[in-house]
Amino acid sequence: MKRLVLYFSVYGTAKAVAEEIAKQTGADIREIVPAFPYDSNRANYNALAALAKKEHDENRRPAIKKKINLEGYDTIFIGYPMWWYTFPMIIYTLFDEYDFSGKTIIPFNTHMGSGDGGTYQTIAQLEPNATLLKGLPVEMSAAERGSAKAVEKWLNHLGI
Numbered sequence: 001m002k003r004l005v006l007y008f009s010v011y012g013t014a015k016a017v018a019e020e021i022a023k024q025t026g027a028d029i030r031e032i033v034p035a036f037p038y039d040s041n042r043a044n045y046n047a048l049a050a051l052a053k054k055e056h057d058e059n060r061r062p063a064i065k066k067k068i069n070l071e072g073y074d075t076i077f078i079g080y081p082m083w084w085y086t087f088p089m090i091i092y093t094l095f096d097e098y099d100f101s102g103k104t105i106i107p108f109n110t111h112m113g114s115g116d117g118g119t120y121q122t123i124a125q126l127e128p129n130a131t132l133l134k135g136l137p138v139e140m141s142a143a144e145r146g147s148a149k150a151v152e153k154w155l156n157h158l159g160i
Helices: 015-023 042-057 088-097 119-126 140-146 148-159
Strands: 003-007 026-030 073-081 102-111 137-139
Touching: 003 015, 015 026, 015 102, 015 148, 026 137, 042 073, 042 088, 042 140, 073 088, 073 137, 073 140, 088 119, 137 140, 137 148
Parallel strands: 003 026, 003 073, 073 102, 102 137
Antiparallel strands: none
16 A cells, blocks of 8 residues: 655645654655745735635636656545635645545645634545545644644554
8 A cells, every 4th residue: 555645835834744644654745836836934924815815716726836646656645724714726726637536535734723624525525536534634833833643643543
């Protein structure tokens, strides 16, 4: 069974959880890199939030910079931060451009109080031919402090 941790992160919290999952599972890890980078300076948070809302309201699909090779992976962890109570629009790009049929998707996300915001159900709707396992929502400050114990408990619950 070959596993991949695929993640999108601007401030590094989803990346930190992704790295912990890869460490504990021995999975390969790849970042979803946008063709046009987002400002990762937290001092500019309001501008990022406004851009994220605009992308959402206009149903945009931001381009992914590099092709992601999913061949040979049967289990794919997909991680992202919550933006406007859903996943960033680049995650819709991912599901539009890649076929996850026959694969097992295990979502995880970071948030500031919205849990998964219904995104796990959205993934199930977008990828009906994939198997979706229980996701892991991690509060942003908890992700920054370290998610090793939460990831371990979640992976044990999933039998991984």
